[in-house]
Amino acid sequence: MIYAKTVEKWDVFEVTVPGYTENNPFTDYKIQGRFCSKNEEKCVDGFYDGGGIYKVRFMPSFEEAYTFEIKGSFSEEIYKGAFQVTVPGKNNHGPVRVANTYHFAYEDGTPYYPVGTTCYVWSLQSEELQELTLQTLADSAFNKIRFCIFPKHYDYNFNEPISYPYEGTPCDNSVLTKDNFHEFVGTAPGNNWDYKRFNPKHFQLFEKRIKDLMELGIEADIIVMHPYDRWGFSMMAKDEDDLYWNYVIARFSAYRNVWWSLANEYDLMFCKKLEDWERYAKIICQKDVYNHLRSIHNCKSFYDYARPWITHCSIQRQDTYKSAEYVDEWRTRYKKPVVLDEIAYEGNIQHGWGNISGQELVRRFWEASLRGGYAGHGETFMDENDILWWSHGGKLHGESPERFQFLLNILKETPGLGLAPMEAKWDEVAAKVESVPFHDGGYYLYYYGFNRPSFREYYYDDIHMYEAEVIDTWNMTITKAGIFKGKFILDLPGREYMAVRIRRIESK
Amino acid sequence: MIYAKTVEKWDVFEVTVPGYTENNPFTDYKIQGRFCSKNEEKCVDGFYDGGGIYKVRFMPSFEEAYTFEIKGSFSEEIYKGAFQVTVPGKNNHGPVRVANTYHFAYEDGTPYYPVGTTCYVWSLQSEELQELTLQTLADSAFNKIRFCIFPKHYDYNFNEPISYPYEGTPCDNSVLTKDNFHEFVGTAPGNNWDYKRFNPKHFQLFEKRIKDLMELGIEADIIVMHPYDRWGFSMMAKDEDDLYWNYVIARFSAYRNVWWSLANEYDLMFCKKLEDWERYAKIICQKDVYNHLRSIHNCKSFYDYARPWITHCSIQRQDTYKSAEYVDEWRTRYKKPVVLDEIAYEGNIQHGWGNISGQELVRRFWEASLRGGYAGHGETFMDENDILWWSHGGKLHGESPERFQFLLNILKETPGLGLAPMEAKWDEVAAKVESVPFHDGGYYLYYYGFNRPSFREYYYDDIHMYEAEVIDTWNMTITKAGIFKGKFILDLPGREYMAVRIRRIESK
Known part of the structure; x- marks a missing residue:
């Protein structure tokens, strides 16, 4: 059993223990942790991390002494221990919460004004490109980023990810062109995956990036599902989906900067029904004991943001001309924070969602802000290597980003929370x-x-x-x-x- | 009896005769003309033009021999005569008609693509300023102009017109300021008008400008009523309104370039009811034997453009962000030409309807055009002498007008009518x-x-x-x-x- 003796409040306390490797450790054994202190008592699932190693993670919310007990079918042993939770570091304000119906604050009360960006699969690009992305983020005003666990298949996105979430082998991508890629949506011929056996490496890399973002003070708005797929990850069976959700929650929910985005463009995932989304939501509500922020992002049709499990709207505009202008209407309708995660990106690509000017995007940010909501950024400039910020990260080329810092400074000078x-x-x-x-x-x-x-x-x-x-x-x-x-x-x-x-x- | 022996097709044939001056010649006597040729027979009202002179005007539609007969209670004499209608001049294409549901053409079949502007009371400004306005128009792409018969009372419009439509004396304008002018809307204390006795000079000057515009190939979109008033002209009684409408039609309808705009912002004329507007429309339909184009312009609420007497939509946008973008919806709804006579003006005044950029206005023109409609221009730049194109004419200062010529050239190169x-x-x-x-x-x-x-x-x-x-x-x-x-x-x-x-x- 490996664990630290002290941990900061809202940091990850992790216990590592050995366990069975026979059969399928991802499905055949359970591991749970119980964490107790004077002020809280929480039970969380652990997960199999490969190589005979099981882990349980916990995020403590109080500066006091904790004890824990790890048990389950993964082993005949029961592991017990104790640790001390210390004061949070200077840049550790806890998870972001909905503070007053329409606005956010960190758990320590510090106001949080989201200035989000989108780099869908930045963490699945080359190591070098990922480091460049982190550097760009560090120099920017962005304090939230939307990105996917699964790789992306779409225009400008034909390459393979650095790792796959499952054991197996992918379909052949050499046949893909800009003209035919639409024919391979869902699952292309040649995929050979075991959707019951995760690839721990994939998730280890992913959570390293969650931690990197945490250190930069950036919220990780994790897109758990999405339709831009050729590997079949968007078309798994119900029990495979549920296994995936449980694994994701067990691994990531102890990171304080996690937000759950059930899907990007859920309404393009034609294999999923409303009852599926509601079931995933139920799993999050049951298994994420920290109540991270939860939403779901549309393409054409809004999900009903009035659903009680949704903490905030995560909106894609439905109109070419008006987007941020509707924020006050949506506030009235949903009585929740209105976050416009997609209102067209600064750029010059052929797609209408990715070719507006910096001026127009900044205008939308201001419109959204003064109507009591928050806008999100993305960037899609043509690039000779097909590296577009919106999907791959890298460098920023647009005129809008520096204006967001200016806006954020003004928001930070408001006397209230928003x-x-x-x-x-x-x-x-x-x-x-x-x-x-x-x-x-x-x-x-x-x-x-x-x-x-x-x-x-x-x-x-x-x-x-x-x-x-x-x-x-x-x-x-x-x-x-x-x-x-x-x-x-x-x-x-x-x-x-x-x-x-x-x-x-x-x-x- | 004075009349010409020949007249061009679609020009004004005018007969001048003496008549009674006792009592009130505007209300107590009738004068009518009957005009006959092989292909048409039309009866029109004449009007009293002051100084014992009555006039009857007629616009012939065929190149052939005509006879006429003038009679009525204005005189015991009956005047008869004949004249020859000749081929129209090079720039005379006849009145503008609705050619194919959504688009216009002159009566001779030449396509007409409206590029309108608005100078509400340009023809009531000083002679010098009017001449400057005409020069500006001559150098522009504008082929339609909206302007009022009655003077205008509003911000930047406190001066008196060069003439009044009625006998009498106006209220004192020396008490008006930018802050209090709203208190004098409708009829201000001190007005002393005889709404049964027109001032012929006012109408003579006005029709001189209709003719000047005709020579420039510009349609006169005459705004017959409007709410921006301190003289009481917007609050006359029913019989006074009807007298006015009949007089206006008798005087102006023989000019081929006349369009009837029943009102600017009819919905701000709180003394008028729907039945009043429908009654005015009925008068036009009965008395304008040439069927000039007819519409009515809104402030907040559209008039029902589906009404059969309305030939085309004359729309003011209802939304800050979207205007021309709705043209295709309005085409579908009304099945008539969609003319956007007010979609915010290029300028920098304090009012939101008058401070958009030239780029945004030109963008709206292109949007409107490609959606199968037509946009209109106006200009409201701050001026040390309070001379703003939108109301007074004068010079243009904006960046948009030259771009309309470019657009018009492209429209003229389309193979059809629109x-x-x-x-x-x-x-x-x-x-x-x-x-x-x-x-x-x-x-x-x-x-x-x-x-x-x-x-x-x-x-x-x-x-x-x-x-x-x-x-x-x-x-x-x-x-x-x-x-x-x-x-x-x-x-x-x-x-x-x-x-x-x-x-x-x-x-x-």
């Missing part, structure tokens, strides 16, 4: 602080998008002083515009993409 | 020729708006050759891309606002 849409003129979006107890506002943010007013009038009351700033969201400047009382007019530059921030000066 | 939307990928709009008998297409136009594909694939058949051109709608360039057969790919520059035109090369 913004709430406010009544506005029809060529602007306006936001105030989401209502929190004992907070009476005094913070207003306006965004004018593609409209270009030369001036605008503001009025709140006749009593307080207000400080106004004119923000150029594209050129990333904040210009002080003065201190005002009563009704006042601000001159604006008559350019696109301007914002105004007005903050009440508290009397001392 | 474009019809075609099934398209979701990041493009695509158009073919509106179906006309014996025309089998072979013309395709694509527009990519803010999307920026680097290439795209096209395929029509394996038999014909197709010539492809890449069009930069903003930089106004057309680049030949080659001649192709079967499936082919075009490289595109990955910029916004690109279009592609593909034309079948007819075998000889």
Whole structure:
């Protein structure tokens, strides 16, 4: 039995023990851990990690002494031990939670404003490319990334992953071309997989990247299923799916930065029915004892985000022209945080979802933010080696990413946990602080998008002083515009993409 | 009796006769003309033009000999005469008609692709400014202009018109400011008008401008009523309204370039009910014997464009983000030409309807065109003398107008009378020729708006050759891309606002 004697709160406490290797260790034996302290008691499944090794992972939520007991059919032995949970490190704020209906905070109370990106299979590319991706992420504003456990089969994605999730051999990819790849969706001829025997190496590599992201302060929005497949992983039988879900949860749920995205474009997975998605959700709710955030992402049709197991909307826009503009409607409909994980990517590829400008994407981010939601990034520029950020990671080429840091800084300066849409003129979006107890506002943010007013009038009351700033969201400047009382007019530059921030000066 | 002995087809034939001046000549006497030729016989009302002079106007539709008879209670005499109608001049194509459900043509069959602008009260400004406006129009692509008979009271519109439509005196405008003008909407204190006695001078000046526009080949889309009023003209009684409508029709309907817009923003005229609008429409249908185009323009709520008297939609957008994008839906709903007379103006004023960029306005024009409709222009740049094109005319300052000439040239090169939307990928709009008998297409136009594909694939058949051109709608360039057969790919520059035109090369 191997385990550490101390662990930080919200870090992974792992116990490694030997066990049976006969038969199929992934299906024929069980391993469970029970973890107890003064304030909590949790039972979690462990998993077989290959080579006769079983592991149980646990994320403690209290700074106190814990004991544990590991047992199950994997071995006749019962392993017991104790460890001490210490204060979290400086950058460890715990898992992200839904804090006040529409917004997020880490478990320690620090506000969390998601600025997400998407690199579907970055962790299945070459080691070198993965390291480059991590470096790019480290230098960016992104604090959430969506990526898949299974490899991706799609335009620009004909190569093989560095590893496969199952024992077996893949179909032949040499016949694939840009023109015929659609014919191989689902399972192509020649696949030979044992969907009852995982390849532990695949999951070890994957969880190394979860940890790398954790160290960078980036949430791992894990896409557990997706339809862009030629290996058959999207067409497994019910018991194989359930085995997979249980294995994934047992391995990954102790990482505090994990979010569960049941699927990317669930509605393109024609082999799955609504009852399947609900069953996977039930497995997560039962087996993820930490209640990580849960959602599911659409292509055409929204999943019903009102379902109680869904913690937040993970939306793909349904309209070419309007996306972020609907955030306030979706807030009203679902009463949950609205995260727009796909609203078209900055780029120039042939697909309409991947060829908008940086300006348009940044505009959508601001629209989403001021309507009380959050937008997500992706990048799809043509590349001679077919390395596109959206799927492979690598370097960023677009103009939008640095603007997200600017927006994030402004969000971090809001007094509450997030913004709430406010009544506005029809060529602007306006936001105030989401209502929190004992907070009476005094913070207003306006965004004018593609409209270009030369001036605008503001009025709140006749009593307080207000400080106004004119923000150029594209050129990333904040210009002080003065201190005002009563009704006042601000001159604006008559350019696109301007914002105004007005903050009440508290009397001392 | 004064009249010319010859007149061009579709020009105004006018008869001037003396008559009674006692009592109120506008209400107490009738004058009518009957015009006969081999192919037509029409009865029209005349009107009192002041100074004891009555006039009857007629627009002949055939190149042949006509006789006429003028009679009525205005005089005991009956006037008779004859005249010859000659071939129309080079630039005289007759009135514009709805040619094939969705598109327009002049009566001589020449296609008419509306490129409209709005200068609400340009003809009520100083003589000098009016001449400048005409010069600007002459140098532009605009072939339709919306403008009002009544003066306008609104932000940037506090000055008095050069003339009033009625005898009387106006309210005092010296008390008006940008802040209080809303309080004087409708009828302000101090107005003293006789709504039963027109001021002929006002209408003479107005019809001079109709003629000037006719000479420039510009349709006069006359806004007969509107809500932006401080003189009470929007709040007259039923019999006063009807008198006004009859007078307007008697005076203006013989001008071939007249279109009737019952109102601008009819739904803001809170004194008028649906039955009033339908009554005005009935008067036009009865009294305008030439069947000029008829529509009515909304602010918030569409009038039911399905009403049989409405010849075409005259739409103001209802959404900040999407306007032209709905053209195909509106075509389906109304089965009439869709003209977007207001989709926000290029400019930088404080109002959301008047501060979009030239690029966004041009984008909306292309969207509208390829979806089988037509967009309209307006311009609202801040001006130290408060002269804004949208209301006063003058000079143009924006970047959009020259791009409309470019678009119009492309429309004029379509083989049919207009474009019809075609099934398209979701990041493009695509158009073919509106179906006309014996025309089998072979013309395709694509527009990519803010999307920026680097290439795209096209395929029509394996038999014909197709010539492809890449069009930069903003930089106004057309680049030949080659001649192709079967499936082919075009490289595109990955910029916004690109279009592609593909034309079948007819075998000889």
